Amino acid sequence: LVQVVESGGGSVQLGGSLKLSCVVSGWKYATVDVAWFRQIEGREREGVAAIDGDGSTSYGDSVKGRFTISRGNSHTTVYLQMNSLTPEDTAMYYCAADYALGYPSLNQNELNYWGQGTQVTVSS
Numbered sequence: 001l002v003q004v005v006e007s008g009g010g011s012v013q014l015g016g017s018l019k020l021s022c023v024v025s026g027w028k029y030a031t032v033d034v035a036w037f038r039q040i041e042g043r044e045r046e047g048v049a050a051i052d053g054d055g056s057t058s059y060g061d062s063v064k065g066r067f068t069i070s071r072g073n074s075h076t077t078v079y080l081q082m083n084s085l086t087p088e089d090t091a092m093y094y095c096a097a098d099y100a101l102g103y104p105s106l107n108q109n110e111l112n113y114w115g116q117g118t119q120v121t122v123s124s
Contacts, residue, residue, distance in 0.1 A: 001026050002023065002024065002026040002027060002094050002097070002113050003024070003025045003111050004023070004025075004096065004097055004115035005022070005025070005095075005115055005116075006020060006021065006022050006093065006094065006116070006117060006118040007020070007021045007023075007118060008020040008021045008052070008118060009093060009118030009119045009120045010119075010120070010121070011016050011121040011123065012085055012120075012121075012122055012123075013108055013122070013123055013124075014065065014085065014087065014122060014123065014124045015084060015085065015086075016085060016122070017046050017081070017082060017083045017084075017085065018082045018085065018120060019029065019079055019080070019082070020079065020080040020082065020093055020095075020106050020118060020120075021072075021077065021078075021079055022034060022036070022077070022078045022079070022080070022095030022115065023076060023077050024051070024076040024077075024078075024095075024097045024113070024117070025076065027076050027097070028029070029099050029100070030053075030075070030098070031052075031075065031100060032051030032076055032097050032098070032099065033050070033051070033052045033053055033097065033098055033100065033101045033105065033111070034050065034051055034069075034078040034092060034095060034096070034097045034102065035047065035048075035049065035050035035051075035095070035096050035097075035104070035105060035106055035108075035111055036038075036048040036049045036050070036069065036078075036080045036093065036094070036095055036096075037047040037093070037094045037095075037096060037106075037108055038089075038091035038093045038120075039091055039092050039094065039117075040065040040090070040091045040092075041092075043057050045059050045094070045108055046060060046061060046062075046091075047107070048060050048063055048080070048093070048104025048106075048111050049063065049067055049069060049080060049106075050059075050069065050093075050104035050106050050107055051070070051071060051078060051103060051104050052104040052105075052107055053067045053075075053100060053123050054057075054101055054104065055071070055102050056103065057069050057101045057104050058103075058104040058105075060106060061088075062088070063082075066082065066083050066084045066085075067080060067081065067082050067083070068080070068083075069081075070083035078095070079123075080093070082086045082120070084121045085120075086122055086124075087098055087122060087123065087124050088120050088122075089122050090120060090121050091119075091120060091121050092117040092118070092120075093117060093119075093120050094114055094115055094117045095114070095115045096108065096111035096112075096113060096114045096115070097111060098110065098111045098112050098113060
């Protein structure tokens, strides 16, 4: 059974930083593509950052230059370093995974394994 678990959310002030973690357990393949999405209640889910099995990355326009996605020592652990946070970054952040998409996808319809989310709140 594949499980995706996010952690690291919390409350920070304007300009602060947070590092989110995503662990994909029960994964049987040598590679896993992982992406972060976020959603504000009442709005559509937004792609934040993605990393594929080769280490290629992609970012949503609103986070470029501020957020960095990376892998841990295990290929099934992925981090999202978030810097220069603003209240507009306040959302529930979700991690999603799938096998060998071939590119770092921010299309939520292409990823089939999702976590429950971790809340990030940025106050001014």
